[in-house]
Amino acid sequence: MLSTIERRHEIVLRTQKLGNVSVKELAAEFDISTVTIRHDLNELNKLGLIVRSRGGAVASTRLTKELSVKEKHKENHKIKKQLGAAVAQFINDGDAVLLDSGTTTEEVAGCLGKHKDIIVMTNGLNIANELAGFENCDVLITGGQLRKKSMSFYGSHAEDILNDYNFNKVILGVDGIDLKSGISTHYEPEASFNRAMCDNADQIIVVTDSSKFGRRSLHSILQLNAIDILITDSGIPQEFIELFEKTNTQVHIVDAK
Incomplete structure (x- = not known):
């Protein structure tokens, strides 16, 4: 199982890739409760790494893309x-x-x-x-x-x-x-x-x-x-x-x- 830091890292990457994610999908993907996912999203929203939305989150335009x-x-x-x-x-x-x-x-x-x-x-x-x-x-x-x-x-x-x-x-x-x-x-x-x-x-x-x-x-x-x-x-x-x-x-x- 991923640590909290690793899981949140993956959530940010997935949100950037897909544009938006839902709490239910993330809970199923990481095999954890929706309460934990909501907490993850709220913390990432505070950091400006995602933007919280109803039932999930959308990508933040402020998060930089890593270039080679x-x-x-x-x-x-x-x-x-x-x-x-x-x-x-x-x-x-x-x-x-x-x-x-x-x-x-x-x-x-x-x-x-x-x-x-x-x-x-x-x-x-x-x-x-x-x-x-x-x-x-x-x-x-x-x-x-x-x-x-x-x-x-x-x-x-x-x-x-x-x-x-x-x-x-x-x-x-x-x-x-x-x-x-x-x-x-x-x-x-x-x-x-x-x-x-x-x-x-x-x-x-x-x-x-x-x-x-x-x-x-x-x-x-x-x-x-x-x-x-x-x-x-x-x-x-x-x-x-x-x-x-x-x-x-x-x-x-x-x-x-």
């Missing part, structure tokens, strides 16, 4: 290159950096060729490949199980290895960034690994294009007040700027043209 690495490369590519260059300015010679997997962080990696004596640990196979040609960059890979859709490593082994190092900075990409839910991603083991990355770095730097604001993925990583530096483009909504002013988060905005 190949698909992500095509999405907002020009802006991502600008963001990558901006992030690189916050990395100093001699830094030890944790660099998250993803296509925006891959652009960050591509801008580190002129840095000297830096150490970069990553859980992204594409990131390691990008860094491999830089003479003054020592590259470490976390290891763990490879998730091919995101080309990222995850798991307990990947998390445990972080405890052997002290990092100046962690650079995180996101799938969604929401006022209530904070930053989030689609896959629970990756969310867990991202939290471990943040626990083992002095400074948390989040980079995202503005299309991710106001969107949620299923698994939360951390709340917005934990972010030290946010790097994004000029499409960031004003309500987020106002929030980050209150949390003393340094916001660096790239003029996306």
Whole structure:
């Protein structure tokens, strides 16, 4: 039998795929009571992951769809290159950096060729490949199980290895960034690994294009007040700027043209 988290994950995926689901169908599918399913739907509705309807639920337009690495490369590519260059300015010679997997962080990696004596640990196979040609960059890979859709490593082994190092900075990409839910991603083991990355770095730097604001993925990583530096483009909504002013988060905005 699935755990509560696994069952709710499946409910969200099914709702997104079908457009709507009913309490009776879900109860029969998961072989549990309609009372439990209603509770699941109510909790998922509170998180904005589905929209509760009479007798069931419908898909939430705010929930992001997970794209493959190949698909992500095509999405907002020009802006991502600008963001990558901006992030690189916050990395100093001699830094030890944790660099998250993803296509925006891959652009960050591509801008580190002129840095000297830096150490970069990553859980992204594409990131390691990008860094491999830089003479003054020592590259470490976390290891763990490879998730091919995101080309990222995850798991307990990947998390445990972080405890052997002290990092100046962690650079995180996101799938969604929401006022209530904070930053989030689609896959629970990756969310867990991202939290471990943040626990083992002095400074948390989040980079995202503005299309991710106001969107949620299923698994939360951390709340917005934990972010030290946010790097994004000029499409960031004003309500987020106002929030980050209150949390003393340094916001660096790239003029996306």
